[in-house]
Each structure stands twice: as C-alpha cells, then as structure tokens.
Amino acid sequence: MTRTIAFYGSSLLSAYWNGAATYYRGIIRALAKRGYQTTFYEPDVWDRQKNRDIDPPDWARVVVYDGTLEALRRVAAEAATYDIVVKTSGVGFEDDLLLAQVMSAARPGALRVFWDVDAPHTLGEIAAAPDHAIRRWLPDLDMVLTYGGGDPVVAAYRALGARLCAPVYNALDPATHHPVAPEPRFASDLAFLGNRLPDRDARVAEFFARPATLLPENRFILGGNGWHDASFPSNVHKLGHVPTADHNALNCTPRMVLNVARDSMAANGFSPATRVFEAAGAGACLVTDAWEGIELFLTPNEEVLVARDGQDVAEAVRTIAPDRARAIGQAALARVLAHHTYDQRAKQADALFQAHAARLEAAQ
Structure with missing residues (x-):
C-alpha cells in the first residue's frame, strides 16, 4: 500500500x-x-x-x-x-x-x-x-x-x-558512502569534518587542535563551514565547506578520521553523528571522542578507536600504523553493512x- x-x-x-x-x-x-x-x-x-x-x-x-x-x-x-x-x-x-x-x-x-x-x-x-x-x-x-x-x-x-x-x-547508505580511491589533496594523518558550532568549539579545541599542537610533524586537515577565522596550529590545513561528493575521498585518504560530538550529544550519549557511519562506510579508521553507548554501534579498539581527550587522539596518531588503521576501517565497514544501513x-x-x-x- x-x-x-x-x-x-x-x-x-x-x-x-x-x-x-x-x-x-x-x-x-x-x-x-x-x-x-x-x-x-x-x-x-x-x-x-x-x-x-x-x-x-x-x-x-x-x-x-x-x-x-x-x-x-x-x-x-x-x-x-x-x-x-x-x-x-x-x-x-x-x-x-x-x-x-x-x-x-x-x-x-x-x-x-x-x-x-x-x-x-x-x-x-x-x-x-x-x-x-x-x-x-x-x-x-x-x-x-x-x-x-x-x-x-x-x-x-x-x-x-x-x-x-x-x-x-x-x-549508512552504501550506494552513497563507500570506499573510493584516495585523493592526494586529502592526504593527512588525521582529518576532521564538521561545521563550527558554539557547542562544539571547546571539544574541537581539545580533540583536534591539541593533538595537532602535540604532533607538529604530522599533517591534519579540517573541513566544514565556519572555521575560517579560528586559530589552529600551522600543521592544520583548512578546507572550508566540503561537498558531499567529496566525503568518500576525504574519509578514505587520511590515515585516520576524527569524530567530535557536540556538547549535548556527548553528555547524553547514544548519539552517533552521521559522520560516524559515513566514515565507517568508506572503510575509514575512525577515532571518536568518548560517549556512552558507542559500543552499540562499533566495538572499541576493533572497529573504532575511542579517545578520552586530546592526548589519547595524539597517541593514536603517533602509534597506529597504516596496516592496523586499515584493519580497523575494514572491520567498521563490515559492521555497519551488516547492522546499520x-x-x-x-x-x-x-x-x-x-x-x-x-x-x-x-x-x-
């Protein structure tokens, strides 16, 4: 009917x-x-x-x-x-x-x-x-x-x-978000994609800007609206608005991709952002800030890396080799295809x- x-x-x-x-x-x-x-x-x-x-x-x-x-x-x-x-x-x-x-x-x-x-x-x-x-x-x-x-x-x-x-x-809509060939313009150790919002600023400073400060030799990229006048370390490359047609390449190319929840969603828990499934659907190695309920969607340390603070993010960037990053991304892809479409x-x-x-x- x-x-x-x-x-x-x-x-x-x-x-x-x-x-x-x-x-x-x-x-x-x-x-x-x-x-x-x-x-x-x-x-x-x-x-x-x-x-x-x-x-x-x-x-x-x-x-x-x-x-x-x-x-x-x-x-x-x-x-x-x-x-x-x-x-x-x-x-x-x-x-x-x-x-x-x-x-x-x-x-x-x-x-x-x-x-x-x-x-x-x-x-x-x-x-x-x-x-x-x-x-x-x-x-x-x-x-x-x-x-x-x-x-x-x-x-x-x-x-x-x-x-x-x-x-x-x-x-995940697997017809829209899926693995693609890497693009050199998105090459980096860690990428974060998200619009600048008042209830996300402090968490982005902790989970993204702080690791970039701690790891000056690594390359970080930042996508999304509103960041043009925000101060970041010199190893952060700002992309501005990233059209959805580029999201797969942005997720597939960096060694790791970061998710940062908004304050209210992190405090409440059980609120995975669309970016979580977009990244997993592309087979990305996802690092997320800690929030209650993540294990309902992805298994920590196997399908996703969970960071309590910026120091944890920096440690992941410093220690997770490309082979392990790919394995985590493939495990995440299998999980979301099976249970989260x-x-x-x-x-x-x-x-x-x-x-x-x-x-x-x-x-x-």
Whole structure:
C-alpha cells in the first residue's frame, strides 16, 4: 500500500550548514523502496540553495519555498493532503510557527510526527522554556522520532507527554558512502569534518587542535563551514565547506578520521553523528571522542578507536600504523553493512507507522 509523507525539514538538496542532509536522504530513499512517496519541503535560507550537493532525486519530490511567512503558510497548508506529516527540528526558518501550521493543517487520521535530529539540544531548550512550542504540541502528536539519544531521550520525551518516542538512528547508505580511491589533496594523518558550532568549539579545541599542537610533524586537515577565522596550529590545513561528493575521498585518504560530538550529544550519549557511519562506510579508521553507548554501534579498539581527550587522539596518531588503521576501517565497514544501513532504519520506521495505522483501525 502506497502511503504519502509530507516532510518539512532543513534541506534534502543541500548539506551546506545542514548536517542532517545525509540522514534525510538515507531515510527517505530507503522509505521509497518500501512504497512511501515523500514530498520534502525546504525553505530557501542560509544560502543552501546556492550550495546544493544533489539535484532533485527520483525517490522524492522536493518543494523549495521562499523564506517568508506567506510562503511558509502556503506550503504548510498542503499538509492536509498527506497520510503522514513530519516536522523536523532545526528547519532554520520560523520553526515554532511551522510546527503549529503543519500540524494544524494535517487531516484527521493522518499520522503526525515530530522528528528530532538534535534531541539532547532540543530537550535542553524545552527544559529552559515552560512555554516551548514542542511542549505545547506534544500531547497532540502521535509520535516523536529521533536520530539518536537512546533511553535517556525516550524517557525525557515520555515525561513531557509524548505518546510514543523511538530513536531511528543514523546509518549508512552504501550506494552513497563507500570506499573510493584516495585523493592526494586529502592526504593527512588525521582529518576532521564538521561545521563550527558554539557547542562544539571547546571539544574541537581539545580533540583536534591539541593533538595537532602535540604532533607538529604530522599533517591534519579540517573541513566544514565556519572555521575560517579560528586559530589552529600551522600543521592544520583548512578546507572550508566540503561537498558531499567529496566525503568518500576525504574519509578514505587520511590515515585516520576524527569524530567530535557536540556538547549535548556527548553528555547524553547514544548519539552517533552521521559522520560516524559515513566514515565507517568508506572503510575509514575512525577515532571518536568518548560517549556512552558507542559500543552499540562499533566495538572499541576493533572497529573504532575511542579517545578520552586530546592526548589519547595524539597517541593514536603517533602509534597506529597504516596496516592496523586499515584493519580497523575494514572491520567498521563490515559492521555497519551488516547492522546499520538505512534500509534497516526504514524497516523500523515503517513498522512504527504500520503499528500506528493498526491502532487507529482497531479503535474504529
């Protein structure tokens, strides 16, 4: 049975200042294989449309709307024609109003979903704001899905009144992220790819800048938006924004690749970033800062290296030979292909959607 989804998110077409792009693409593409027809509504803000990574795909319809209140209300009204209505966190333009408009427009019987791609951060905002829009809407929503957070996030959302909350974790789309030939411009001992955000600065300084300082003879590369005016040691080469088409080469070429969680995700745990699965899918030797729950996704010291601080990162760069780095990367690739693909995540989401439909039918 074909089911239609109205998906209101930051951007499907552009990863520019949009770390969730890989997640949206993976989930929606995999849901299309299961018979879902998705229309993705994204606002033309933050220069994302000027920095598209992909053309509109054949597995989703994309509607780009102006960053105006009039345009927002117009596309929100279209939610009335869909079986499932999804509003994500972090759309980037009038999020609270968009939530109210699309959920009010959803027809009776439609499945109404808040899909949180930054749950620890969102929950922190809700805790600090008694009148937060999510708090007001939770009793009327059918479910909250998150791309991480585990039991702590589920318990927090349930305590706020969510009827159902379930993590649908980041994963790998092997057709998009996979091993490729190395590219000399990305040659380095350690690479980090991530946009500069206020709640990541201190951790990047510790886990990336400090190792570079400790190892002046090694080469480090840094990709992502916002780092142009940040101070780093001279052995750090800044790439700026790295298009998604270059992510495989960036992951395959360096001896090791670093993941640095945002403060809220590290504190909560159980929140692997999209970069974790992108890197593993390319067979990279991944070094991640320590956070609770990593072993649910990759086995420490066998499929991933876990660092407690910058000194641990420096020690890994200093001691992990290329042969062992390749072995760790291959083990990670095998693990994610077996257990962490978007096809598997879509199967989980489909089961949640079908269970909701069955509950509605039983109640009639």
